[in-house]
Amino acid sequence: MVSFLITYMSWSGNTREVAELIRRQLNEASIDVTLYRIGSNAPIPEVTAYDAFMLGSFTWGKGDTPTKVKKFIAQVGFKPDLVYIFGTGDTQFGGDDLFCHAATKLAKFYHSPLPPLRIEQSPRGHQEQFVRAWTERVIQHFHNWKRDEKAYGPTV
Ligand SMILES: Cc1cc2nc3c(=O)[nH]c(=O)nc-3n(C[C@H](O)[C@H](O)[C@H](O)COP(=O)(O)O)c2cc1C
Numbered sequence: 001m002v003s004f005l006i007t008y009m010s011w012s013g014n015t016r017e018v019a020e021l022i023r024r025q026l027n028e029a030s031i032d033v034t035l036y037r038i039g040s041n042a043p044i045p046e047v048t049a050y051d052a053f054m055l056g057s058f059t060w061g062k063g064d065t066p067t068k069v070k071k072f073i074a075q076v077g078f079k080p081d082l083v084y085i086f087g088t089g090d091t092q093f094g095g096d097d098l099f100c101h102a103a104t105k106l107a108k109f110y111h112s113p114l115p116p117l118r119i120e121q122s123p124r125g126h127q128e129q130f131v132r133a134w135t136e137r138v139i140q141h142f143h144n145w146k147r148d149e150k151a152y153g154p155t156v
Contacts, residue, residue, distance in 0.1 A: 002142070003032040005045055008056035009069045010037070014088040015056045018123045018131060022054070022086065025135040038072045052142055053080040055106060059089040063101030073109075081154070082145060083110035084138050086117035114141055 004026055010016040016037070023033045034045055038057075047053055057069045087103025094101075100118035107116040117134040119127050 001030070001032050002051050003034065003049075004052045004054060005034050005036065005047060005050040006054040006056070007036045007038055007044075007072070008054075008086075009039060009066055009072070010056075010058065010088075014119070014122045015058050015086075018086055018088060018117070018119055019054075019056050021123055021128065021131045022056075022135050022138075025132060026139070029139050031139070039068045044072070044075060047076055047078075047080055051146075052082045052084060052138075054084045054086065054138075055110070056086040056088075057102045057106060058087060059093070059098065059100055059102040062094055063098035065102040065105060069102070069106075079110055082142070083107075083112050084114060084116075085110065085112050086119070086134070088119045088121060088123075090121055113145070114138060 006019050006023060008015050008019040010019070019035060023035055026033050034050070036042065036045055057065060060066045085103050085107040087100040089100035089103070091099045100116065103116040103118055114137060117131065119130065123131050
C-alpha cells in the first residue's frame with residue numbers, strides 16, 4: 001500500500017486542520033498516512049520508509065520559517081526525493097509578499113514538484129476546496145511520478 005508521511009508544525013491549530021483534511025482525502029484515495037507533529041516528543045518516523053514526504057508549516061515573524069521546523073529539517077538530515085509542501089499564514093502580516101512565505105521557501109528548498117498549498121488561517125469554509133484541489137493534484141502527480149519511475153528508473 002502507498003504510504004505518505006505528513007509532518008507539520010502548528011501552534012494555534014490552522015496548519016493541523018489542513019494536515020488532517022489532507023490526510024482524510026489521501027485515505028479516501030487508499031493512501032496510508034502517518035501524521036507527525038513537529039515539536040511533539042515522539043520520535044521522528046523513518047522518512048525513507050514512506051513513498052512521499054509532506055511538510056506543513058505556518059509562517060512566523062516577517063515571512064520566517066519557525067525555528068522548530070528548521071531544527072526538524074536538520075534532524076531529518078537529507079532531502080527526500082518527493083516532497084509536497086503546505087502552509088498557513090495571514091496576509092495581514094506583510095501582505096502578499098510574505099503570505100505563507102515559509103511554505104514558499106520550503107518548496108524551493110526541497111525542489112518540490114508542485115507549488116505549495118497556501119491557506120489563509122483556518123481551512124474551514126470556502127478554502128476547503130483549495131485543500132481538496134491541491135491534494136487531488138498531489139495524488140495525480142504521485143501516481144504519474146511512480147509510473148515514470150517504473151518506466152525510466154529514478155530521475156533524481
Ligand atoms: C507574530 C506573528 C507573525 C506572523 N507572521 C506571518 C507572516 O510573515 N506571513 C504570514 O503569512 N503569516 C504570518 N503570521 C500568521 C500565521 O502564520 C497564521 O496565523 C497561521 O495560520 C498560524 O498557524 P497555526 O494555527 O498552525 O499555528 C504571523 C502570526 C504571528 C502571531
